[in-house]
Amino acid sequence: MKPGPISRALLAAAIAGAALALPAHAQQDASVIQRATELRDAPGTTGASLGALAADSPVERTGERKGSWIKVRTPQGTAGWVPMFDVGTRASAAPAAGNAATSGLRSLGSLFGGNTGTTTATSTAGIRGLDAEDIANAQPNPAAVTQAEQQRVNAEQARRFAGAASLQAHQVAALPEPAPPASTSAPAGRISPMNENISPN
Amino acid sequence: MHTIPIPRTALQPMIRAAIACAALALAPALVQAQDVMNLLNSLGSRAGGTSPGGLIGTLTGNNSAPAAGQGDDLMGLLSRSVETIDEPHEIDIGRQLAAVLLGSKPLYPDERLQRYVNRLGRWISLQSERPNLPWTFVVLDDTGYNAFAAPGGYVFVTKGLIDRCADESELAGILAHEITHVTQRHHLQAMRKTAQSGMLTQLVASQIHTNGVGNLVASQILALGRNLYARGLDQSDEFEADRRGVALAARSGFDPYGLPAALQVLRAAAPGNPQFTLALATHPPAEQRLDQLRQAMGNRLDGLSGAAPVTIAQRLQGSASAAPAVAAAVAPATDAKPAKRHKKK
Numbered sequence: 001m002k003p004g005p006i007s008r009a010l011l012a013a014a015i016a017g018a019a020l021a022l023p024a025h026a027q028q029d030a031s032v033i034q035r036a037t038e039l040r041d042a043p044g045t046t047g048a049s050l051g052a053l054a055a056d057s058p059v060e061r062t063g064e065r066k067g068s069w070i071k072v073r074t075p076q077g078t079a080g081w082v083p084m085f086d087v088g089t090r091a092s093a094a095p096a097a098g099n100a101a102t103s104g105l106r107s108l109g110s111l112f113g114g115n116t117g118t119t120t121a122t123s124t125a126g127i128r129g130l131d132a133e134d135i136a137n138a139q140p141n142p143a144a145v146t147q148a149e150q151q152r153v154n155a156e157q158a159r160r161f162a163g164a165a166s167l168q169a170h171q172v173a174a175l176p177e178p179a180p181p182a183s184t185s186a187p188a189g190r191i192s193p194m195n196e197n198i199s200p201n
Numbered sequence: 202m203h204t205i206p207i208p209r210t211a212l213q214p215m216i217r218a219a220i221a222c223a224a225l226a227l228a229p230a231l232v233q234a235q236d237v238m239n240l241l242n243s244l245g246s247r248a249g250g251t252s253p254g255g256l257i258g259t260l261t262g263n264n265s266a267p268a269a270g271q272g273d274d275l276m277g278l279l280s281r282s283v284e285t286i287d288e289p290h291e292i293d294i295g296r297q298l299a300a301v302l303l304g305s306k307p308l309y310p311d312e313r314l315q316r317y318v319n320r321l322g323r324w325i326s327l328q329s330e331r332p333n334l335p336w337t338f339v340v341l342d343d344t345g346y347n348a349f350a351a352p353g354g355y356v357f358v359t360k361g362l363i364d365r366c367a368d369e370s371e372l373a374g375i376l377a378h379e380i381t382h383v384t385q386r387h388h389l390q391a392m393r394k395t396a397q398s399g400m401l402t403q404l405v406a407s408q409i410h411t412n413g414v415g416n417l418v419a420s421q422i423l424a425l426g427r428n429l430y431a432r433g434l435d436q437s438d439e440f441e442a443d444r445r446g447v448a449l450a451a452r453s454g455f456d457p458y459g460l461p462a463a464l465q466v467l468r469a470a471a472p473g474n475p476q477f478t479l480a481l482a483t484h485p486p487a488e489q490r491l492d493q494l495r496q497a498m499g500n501r502l503d504g505l506s507g508a509a510p511v512t513i514a515q516r517l518q519g520s521a522s523a524a525p526a527v528a529a530a531v532a533p534a535t536d537a538k539p540a541k542r543h544k545k546k
Binding site: 030031063065066067068084085087088089128129130131132134135136137138139140141142144145147148149151152153154155157158159161162164165167168169170171172173174175176177178179180181 | 296297299300301302303304305306307308312315316319320321323324326327328332335336337338339341343344345346347355359361367368408419423427430431436437440441444445447448451452453454455456458461462465468469475476477478479480482485488489491492493494495496497498500501502503505506507510511516519
């Protein structure tokens, strides 16, 4: 039997749902070099160079990290280390990441605008994280707060944990504040309809 | 001079209608203006030690209304400069916001993980500017990737975030970021801004169908809390929490690159991945946050990044044997109930 238009739509929806439900790491290999850099045989600038990596060249993360250095593999199969901040994602080059944010905000706006009939795209995906809808419908649960407070630890317990974990406190100076990012477009988190009457800072 | 004869009987309904119209049109503006006036006035009146009429007085039209609930002077407090809110009140506000978050997702039912995150977070908080707050760390039973804080020392991370941390330094970086929101009082600033903007009455009104809370002040706090966590903080506050959080994690002995590594996970999330939607919607783009950190960090902290990574699973295993002894030694009389799934409606 030939699929009618309705079953086709259902199928498409099912596929879309399945795609959304894919684990996050399935998409994390779409890494590219953001700034031209060297591939090194060890983490740190003392590692020997295995070759230059041009901006935009694709790499695959191995998941290994040592401080500010991460291990990657080139399409040719060479593995080596590059500075973490020199690696980006393909999605981060395109404004795609912003789309996720704005779609989230769109649903947020309708939640607080009293539009009760709205279903957000994310709630149809089957698996989703805590989202604006959960928060909009939250009823206070003070009993759970009391329960959480019973899990508090005191300073002495924390110090004992740190000792067992060989964690030592260091003197670290405050980091300098860089110039804020150029506000080329309305950034995420600021464009909710609810914010229009709030002067940002 | 002459008047146009209109029969009295016809005139009265017209006047009544006109007055009603005017009243309807003015009502929202009046209420908002009075909110702001009351908020500002209470700056002075609070000093005299009188019970603040504040918003509850305005909204009920009865300034001598008896306290309708524990929260009523919290709203009055929000009118003041955030620095003048004393610690007990700050904790009280935080407690109510924590109840909103725990109303959206329950506690993750694993006491060992909750205790681990409390020890880790408490250790980091000890290196912060406010080491003596009653810091409370909570793992939320949620598959999404997110973290929250509330005034007075409440910090939340989702189980989904913990599962996606490649090592402990990433979780430490996230906790340090949230701890910084608390120490810098970012949430109080944001709530105050909303209260002063006159948005509060609209927020309360728009949530009437979901708030289900009898008393007005409780519903105001609820409205503010929901607004806050769904909307997020100011961008500049997020950048500050990143920057100070990195330094705080380093101060606590962790690899300072844990937070940037966690932000790379956030950045790599596929657009539309529902596990990341809220975190992305309520924060500046991860790309910008990473770029700000790259500039702030330079190679200043590279000397502190030599430690071998420890996974959370390794740490949980290592502390498993020590945990009961510690708990028994320090908290002999706590009513440590087995962590049950909290499904309160």
